[in-house]
Amino acid sequence: MIEFHNVFFSYQPGKDILKNINLKVNKGELLAILGPNGAGKTTLIKHINGLLKPQRGYVEVLGMNTKETTVAVLARHVGFVFQNPDHQLFAETVEKEIMFALINFNFPENEIKERVEKILHELDLIEYRNRSPFMLSGGERKRVALASVLCYDPSILILDEPTIGQDYRQKLNLINLINKLNKEGKTVIIVTHDIEFVADFIPRCIIMSDGRIVADGPTEEVLTNSKLLLENSLLPPQLVEISLALNISPPTINFEKLVSFIRKIIESEE
Amino acid sequence: MIDFFMGMMRMGIIEVRNLTFKYANSDKPSLYNINLSIDKGEFLLITGPTGCGKTTLCKCLNGLIPNSYNGDFNGEVIIDGLSTKEHPVHEIAQHVGLVFQDPENELFCTSVEKEIAFGPENLGLSREEIRRRVEEAMAMVGISHLRERSPYELSGGEQQKVAIAALLAMKPKILVLDEPTSNLDPFSAYSILNLLFNLKKEYEMTIILIEHRLDMVAKIVDRCVIMNEGRIIAIGPPEEVLYSDIVESIGIGIPKIVKLVKTLGLSSRPLSSNVLADILKVKK
Numbered sequence: 305m306i307e308f309h310n311v312f313f314s315y316q317p318g319k320d321i322l323k324n325i326n327l328k329v330n331k332g333e334l335l336a337i338l339g340p341n342g343a344g345k346t347t348l349i350k351h352i353n354g355l356l357k358p359q360r361g362y363v364e365v366l367g368m369n370t371k372e373t374t375v376a377v378l379a380r381h382v383g384f385v386f387q388n389p390d391h392q393l394f395a396e397t398v399e400k401e402i403m404f405a406l407i408n409f410n411f412p413e414n415e416i417k418e419r420v421e422k423i424l425h426e427l428d429l430i431e432y433r434n435r436s437p438f439m440l441s442g443g444e445r446k447r448v449a450l451a452s453v454l455c456y457d458p459s460i461l462i463l464d465e466p467t468i469g470q471d472y473r474q475k476l477n478l479i480n481l482i483n484k485l486n487k488e489g490k491t492v493i494i495v496t497h498d499i500e501f502v503a504d505f506i507p508r509c510i511i512m513s514d515g516r517i518v519a520d521g522p523t524e525e526v527l528t529n530s531k532l533l534l535e536n537s538l539l540p541p542q543l544v545e546i547s548l549a550l551n552i553s554p555p556t557i558n559f560e561k562l563v564s565f566i567r568k569i570i571e572s573e574e
Numbered sequence: 575m576i577d578f579f580m581g582m583m584r585m586g587i588i589e590v591r592n593l594t595f596k597y598a599n600s601d602k603p604s605l606y607n608i609n610l611s612i613d614k615g616e617f618l619l620i621t622g623p624t625g626c627g628k629t630t631l632c633k634c635l636n637g638l639i640p641n642s643y644n645g646d647f648n649g650e651v652i653i654d655g656l657s658t659k660e661h662p663v664h665e666i667a668q669h670v671g672l673v674f675q676d677p678e679n680e681l682f683c684t685s686v687e688k689e690i691a692f693g694p695e696n697l698g699l700s701r702e703e704i705r706r707r708v709e710e711a712m713a714m715v716g717i718s719h720l721r722e723r724s725p726y727e728l729s730g731g732e733q734q735k736v737a738i739a740a741l742l743a744m745k746p747k748i749l750v751l752d753e754p755t756s757n758l759d760p761f762s763a764y765s766i767l768n769l770l771f772n773l774k775k776e777y778e779m780t781i782i783l784i785e786h787r788l789d790m791v792a793k794i795v796d797r798c799v800i801m802n803e804g805r806i807i808a809i810g811p812p813e814e815v816l817y818s819d820i821v822e823s824i825g826i827g828i829p830k831i832v833k834l835v836k837t838l839g840l841s842s843r844p845l846s847s848n849v850l851a852d853i854l855k856v857k858k
Contacts, residue, residue: 341729341759443624468756471623471786472827497759500789500830539760542789542830549847550856559830563837569854570838 305331305491306352306460310361313347321347323515325361329493331459334486336494336502336523339512340537345495346387348512349462352493353382365460380409383458387465387495389445392452393437398429401437402452409456423451426481442469460491467498479505503527503541503557511536528555585655586611587748587780588635593649595630595639604630606804608649614747615778617771619791619812622801623826628784631801632752634658635782637666654747668697671741673751677733681725686717686736689725693744711743714777715769731762735769742773748780749773755787767791789829792816792845800826813843 306329313322321344329335337345350356351363354370363370366381386392395401399420406416424430427447432440437448446469453461463482467475479501486492496502502509502523509526511519513536519526527533530540530548540548540555543562547555552565590610596603604627612618620628633639637658640647651658654669674680683689690711694704712718715735720728725736734754741749751770755763771794773779785791792798798815800808802824808815815821816832831850835843844850 340761441624469624471825473623473825475827476825499760500827537759537761539764543834546831546834546847546850549851550854559833559837562834566834566838566854569856573855 305329305366307364308348308351308358308361309363311351311358311363312360313351313356313358321515322351322358325515325517327510327517327520329491331491332486332489333508334482334492334494334506335508335510336496336506337510337512338496338499338502338538342514343512343536344515345512346464349384349464349493349495352460352462353384354378355384379458380456381458382460382462383453383456385446385450385453385461385463385466387468389437389442389449392449393445396436397434398437398440398448398451399424399433401448402455405452405456411456419455419457423455426454427451428477443471443474446470454485459489460493461485462493462495464495465497466494467496467501475501499527499538499541503543511538513537524557527557530555585652587614587616587654588612588782589650589652590631590634591650591652593634593651594646595634595648596646597630598644598646600645603646604804605634608806610799610806610809612780612782614780615774616797617774617781617795618783618797618799619788619795620782620784620799620801621786621788621826622807623824625803626801627804628801629752632672632750632782632784635748635750636670636672637661637663638672667746668744669746670748670750671738671744671746673734673737673741673749673754675753675756677730677737678726680737680740681733684724685722686712686725686728686739687721689736690740690743693740697744707743707745711739714742714773715739729762730758731765734758734762734766738766738769746779748782750782752784753786754783755785763787764790767794770794786827788816788827789831792829800824813845816845817843 308325308327311322311325312320314320325348339345351358352365354373354375357371365378393401395404402420402423403416406419424433427450429447429451437445466478470478482492506523509523510517511526518536519532527541528544530544533540541557543557544555547562556562590608593605593608594603595605622628634651640659641663653666656666658666681689683692687708690708691704694707712721715738717735717739720732725733755766767790770781774781792812795812797810798812799806800815800821808818808820816828821828831844842853844853
């Protein structure tokens with residue numbers, strides 16, 4: 305449903321930010337993109353909703369070539385939640401913020417009402433509906449930004465650093481919501497530095513470095529390759545670090561597996 | 575006589591006594607009856623779920639509350655002998671440096687050197703003294719090689735180091751940092767936390783850190799304070815606090831190693847994988 309074919313992109317001539325990106329994402333997938341700052345992660349995802357167009361190669365989203373499709377058309381299908389919620393919030397109240405896209409996409413009035421109620425509940429924002437988004441905390445503003453995208457039900461959801469400013473419990477709420485949306489058939493792409501969140505919850509993982517995709521596969525495989533992680537300025541997840549310290553090979557990101565490995569170590573000693 | 579009693583009470587460099595604070599526009603207090611004594615040279619972690627009051631507590635530690643915020647302030651905060659009720663923020667600020675989440679909001683000069691010199695210049699110090707302080711601050715955080723760069727072209731981690739150096743040039747005894755790593759990639763976060771550990775070890779600075787990445791900080795702090803709904807609910811050495819059941823019950827992200835050791839039912843309380851390896855007698 306999303307395909308990148310030999311995509312190159314640069315903001316300045318001679319300084320490629322994306323270097324020959326090939327990527328295929330199927331409908332209903334849940335994947336994370338990791339990588340150091342400046343790796344090209346944000347540039348890549350901006351190609352999915354057509355904010356940026358490839359200079360060489362092409363990107364297809366739901367069968368549409370992004371070069372031949374306007375951002376307005378793509379936006380109906382690709383919901384984009386920015387890293388910094390202040391880059392997308394502007395309305396006087398939380399409720400108006402959420403209604404904005406629905407009005408623009410010409411939803412009928414009664415449906416707008418229904419959708420707003422539903423999303424305010426789902427994201428635990430009911431008590432803030434008449435408050436200004438700018439009076440809320442960073443974590444709350446992030447939820448408002450998410451609500452303003454989820455309300456129009458795009459089939460592809462892109463989240464840039466969704467866990468920043470969220471505590472552990474809010475992260476659990478976030479992944480529950482993501483899993484629910486994913487089960488309903490939505491494709492979800494998360495760009496993040498939060499390697500623990502990816503290790504715990506996201507099945508497919510891509511690592512970008514210096515404009516290239518350097519790894520793409522099941523998270524259990526990608527995030528247990530500590531050599532690959534360190535080469536790309538990433539720190540291994542805690543469970544991998546523990547596996548390595550205990551000489552467990554191959555290392556694992558699976559808690560239960562690690563518990564049973566350690567039980568074996570203890571038994572072999574006794 | 576008074577001196578004698580003060581000596582007996584063994585004053586911390588920060589003393590928080592029966593502190594309750596309610597913001598003017600809020601219907602309930604953000605902090606309830608906080609008591610906390612922090613020793614000189616201590617590295618203290620404060621953590622807890624969103625809205626627990628930790629940022630409000632930080633603002634009390636440099637006098638921003640009660641001096642710049644309206645609200646009901648009860649109790650007392652004494653910083654290096656100065657009560658924040660009786661001394662203005664600019665005076666307290668010479669004892670406590672406050673570092674925020676987003677360094678970009680604090681930086682405004684055209685070069686790293688000028689950024690760091692700005693504070694000392696405002697103290698009206700001599701040129702030589704300013705120069706000395708700038709050099710020293712850059713050396714302390716390891717950014718001397720960035721002196722001529724513009725803060726805006728630096729990475730987030732480097733910017734955060736510039737913000738910290740700018741505070742160090744004011745020679746505070748205490749640093750308070752409110753989630754200084756949350757916008758940084760893991761490598762930069764790690765280098766900032768390492769830097770804090772060195773400031774404590776090499777320069778005996780008192781460091782108060784608000785942080786969610788407990789796995790990274792548990793190994794380097796002396797004490798943990800856990801807050802929930804405006805109260806301190808646990809305080810003590812990290813291995814005691816992070817292994818306590820109360821911490822799990824309020825839903826903060828405890829380090830994986832703690833979860834693992836609890837599940838295995840081991841009696842020791844390691845906080846690093848190397849210590850766990852020693853306990854299990856794994857050959858290296």
